Amino acid sequence: MSGLVILGAGPAGSAAAAILPEARLIATAWHAEPGRLWIETAAGVEAVPFDRLLLCADEPLLLLALGCAFADGRPQVDPTGRTSQPGIHAAGAILGASTAEEAARQGRIAAQSLAGLPPEGVLAATPLAEPEAPGRLDPLSIAQLLETPPGPARSAGILAQAALRGPRLSSVAAPARNVGFAALAAMAPATLTPRETQADTGTLA
């Protein structure tokens, strides 16, 4: 089943869910790709499909994986929370809302916009201080950074690495949260047809 998904069960997500009762509310995901969030529960690893997504939890790496544009350490949004990617909205902690009230207000505005209702106000992201540019890290150092507890410092470090590469290597930020190796392995198909080599007939620029 695909449809509308709200990610983040804090004040913004809860306020949005009250306006969008048909939405599936999930607390967090460990990875995102266009049209799918990946979650890990006690039952294992599962894909949650979506047509439209409202991301409220402070998980910027998920939006990075979805190709959303960032500025000043935050996803770029319009006054209703629309990101640069069609169908993907953000509100609340992810935009730096500093109180539960402000997060809930933002959640309501984004939800109203998604529901086709006139939004009661506007929202905006709170810019973050530009993180120090540490130079490019290699995959092992990125792994060590990703292994640190989720939070603003980890996100800022990874966003800075992604910025050094431009949009070309979103996998530098993957996965947004770590996932159980055995749980991941358990969802593997019994057999796998190898993916064909990709062909190229391109020319210089």
Added chain:
Amino acid sequence: MNVDVIVVGGGLHGMSAALHIARRGHSVLVLEKDRVAAHASSYSAGGVRTLGRHPAEVPLAVESLAMWHRIAELVGDDCDFHETGHVKVAETAAELAELEARAAAMRAAGWDHEEAIDAAELRRILPAVAPHATGGLIARRNGFARPYRTTLAFQRAAEAAGATIREGAGVEGLDRRDGQWQLRCTDGSTHTAPMLVNTAGAWGARLARSVGEEIPLGFNAFMMIYTSALPPFVTPVVGLTGRPMSFKQAETGHVMIGGGHKGIGDLDTGAVALDVERLAFSAKTALDVFPILKDARMVHAWAGIEGVLPDEIPVVGLSRTVPGLVHAFGFCGHGFELGPVMGGIVAQLALDGATNMPIAPFAPDRFGAPAAAGPGALLQPAG
């Protein structure tokens, strides 16, 4: 700029070529469309492996391995190279027989770096391996290094020898007139040289195509995994005989897993997309062979774009279409190990018009001719 040699592509092979050319006293300019080591050369698994190579690559890989063992003399940095050995694990009796036959064939051809081992010796070397393993094939002098650090070390050494490196300069047009190449770049710069080197990796065929040379290069976005840090349990780099997997543990305890499983790449943007189901398949294979991973977490997954050719060996040689052009690209997921030696070969081709190394099997015009008979490589997934 007007120089003796222009190198297109600032990955490991471009840097190694520039280093060797500059050390021979010639002016050399590297043009890189993005940044140095923007692609395969920093997302590589860094395996320094002669084990299981295609016979055509063996002489080059053996020579390169010797250079890896004194890499600091070449580039002033040890590149974090460690001799750990590489082991290919057999999971059935038939696979072990295949490995024993390979070792015998290699010995008959005069190579002694691959040695078949029985189950007891395998378990001594890999105490954590699953009980079903039946034996293996080992190359004891193999190891691994850190690819990004390595490529930057080659860059520094090349610059110290006089090479110029220009980042953000994608070559978008080239002409040859009066014995000179004239190159136009995306940053508006123009450059001339009598000799051009094509180390453009997965983009190498685009450059060849622009001078009328069609080479059937495809590309893959090979995916890799790092697990959370675990206590040390494996020293060598491990591969399998019957299914694609590569496996190594860094000094930090993180386990790197590759297996040739592919995401999706885009050569126009350089973007890659992961494929979670295929990552899961890599995880399953690794868990089958190393059950100790059952409590690990996957902390990082990434993909790197690499050029591949139908016979899974690179294109290395002088262009058959135009004078003044050397190709060295399409390393098919195993070009990191060849980095040190390849720069010297490219320098010989560019400056002397020939090399003393056996590169005939890598000729740019080999495609379309009947494939050479004889044994190929063992399964050698990227990583």
